Amino acid sequence: MSNPQKPRLILGSGSPRRLELLAQIGVVPDAVLPPDVDESVHAGELPRDYVKRIARAKVDAVAAEDAIVLCADTTVAAGRRIMGKPADVDEARAFLTLLSGRRHNVITAMAVKRGDRVWTRDVQTAVRMKRLSVAEMDAYLATDDWRGKAGGYAIQGPAGAFIPWLNGSFTGVVGLPLAEAATLLMAAGYPVYGDPR
Numbered sequence: 459m460s461n462p463q464k465p466r467l468i469l470g471s472g473s474p475r476r477l478e479l480l481a482q483i484g485v486v487p488d489a490v491l492p493p494d495v496d497e498s499v500h501a502g503e504l505p506r507d508y509v510k511r512i513a514r515a516k517v518d519a520v521a522a523e524d525a526i527v528l529c530a531d532t533t534v535a536a537g538r539r540i541m542g543k544p545a546d547v548d549e550a551r552a553f554l555t556l557l558s559g560r561r562h563n564v565i566t567a568m569a570v571k572r573g574d575r576v577w578t579r580d581v582q583t584a585v586r587m588k589r590l591s592v593a594e595m596d597a598y599l600a601t602d603d604w605r606g607k608a609g610g611y612a613i614q615g616p617a618g619a620f621i622p623w624l625n626g627s628f629t630g631v632v633g634l635p636l637a638e639a640a641t642l643l644m645a646a647g648y649p650v651y652g653d654p655r
Contacts (some may be wrong), residue, residue, distance in 0.1 A: 459642070465572070466525035467648055470516050475614070476530060479634045485643070485650060486521035493519035493529065505535035509567035510580055517569035517576060524573070526646045532566040532633045534609025541609040547599055554598070559589035564611070564631045568643040577642045583626025583636040585613070590620060 467485070469476060472492035480487065495515045499508055509531045516529035534541040536556050544550035567580035590598075598617060604610040611617035613624075613631045627635040641651045 465646075465648060467643075468520060468522060468525045468527045470520040470529035473633055475612075475632055476634045479629055479632060479636055480639070482629075483636055483640060483650060485546050485640075485648075487528075488525070491520055492496050495519050497531075499540050499542075503540070504538060505533055505563065506565050506567075506580060506582065508540055509533050510567050510578065511565035513569040513580075514576070514578065517571045520571070522571060526643065526648050527571040528568065528639065528643065529570075530566055530568045530634050530639075532564065532608050532630075532635045535563045535565060537561070543606050543608055544604060544610045547604075550599060550610035551595065552603040554587075554590060554595055554604075555588045557611075558595075559587065559611065561586045564588055564609070564626075566627075566630045566633060566642075568639055568642055570633070570646045572646040575646070578643050579635075579638045579642055581627050581630040581638050583624055583628075585621060585626075585631060586621050586623040587611075588622055594620070 466488040468489045468491055469487035471495050494515045497512055512531040513529050517527050520527045541553050544553055561584055563582050564585055565582045570577045601616050603615040613621055629636040643650050
C-alpha cells in the first residue's frame with residue numbers, strides 16, 4: 459500500500475542508467491517522462507555552464523502539477539571542449555582518440571523541481587583514460603557501447619577497462635551522482651530513506 463503522504467516523483471530522463479542508479483538507493487519514480495529540449499551548445503559556452511543550463515531546461519519542460527521532478531544532464535569535457543553523444547562511429551573514434559592517455563572531466567548537473575521551487579547541483583569528476591591501442595579502440599567501437607554516451611564511452615560498460623583512475627563521483631560519471639541526488643530529493647521533501655518519523 460502506498461504512503462498517501464509520499465509525493466509523486468517524476469524522472470525527467472530517458473536514460474536507463476539513471477533509473478538503475480535511483481533503484482540502487484531504493485527510489486522508484488512514479489513516472490518517467492523524458493523532456494524534449496534543444497541540447498545545442500551555445501557559442502563560447504563552458505562545459506559546466508552548459509550542463510547546468512540543460513538540466514534546468516529539462517526540469518522546466520516537464521509538466522509536474524504537484525509531483526517532484528528530477529532531471530540531469532551529463533557531459534564529458536576535454537578542457538573547454540564539450541563532448542556530447544557522438545553522431546556516428548567516426549565521431550566516437552575522434553572522441554576516444556582525444557581522450558586516450560589524458561585526463562578529462564565528466565560533469566553532471568541535476569535539477570529538482572517541486573512547485574515553484576528548484577534545487578540544483580552539479581558534480582565534476584576528474585577521469586583519466588589509459589592510452590588506447592588501435593586494437594583496443596577498434597574492439598570497443600565494434601561493441602556499439604559508445605552509442606548515446608557522452609564522450610563516446612560509458613564507465614560502467616566495456617570502457618571501464620580503460621579507466622585506471624578517477625577523482626570524484628563514480629555514479630556521477632555514470633550519469634547521476636547518488637549522494638548529491640539523494641540530498642536534493644530530500645530537500646524537496648522526498649523521503650529517500652523512508653518516513654523520517
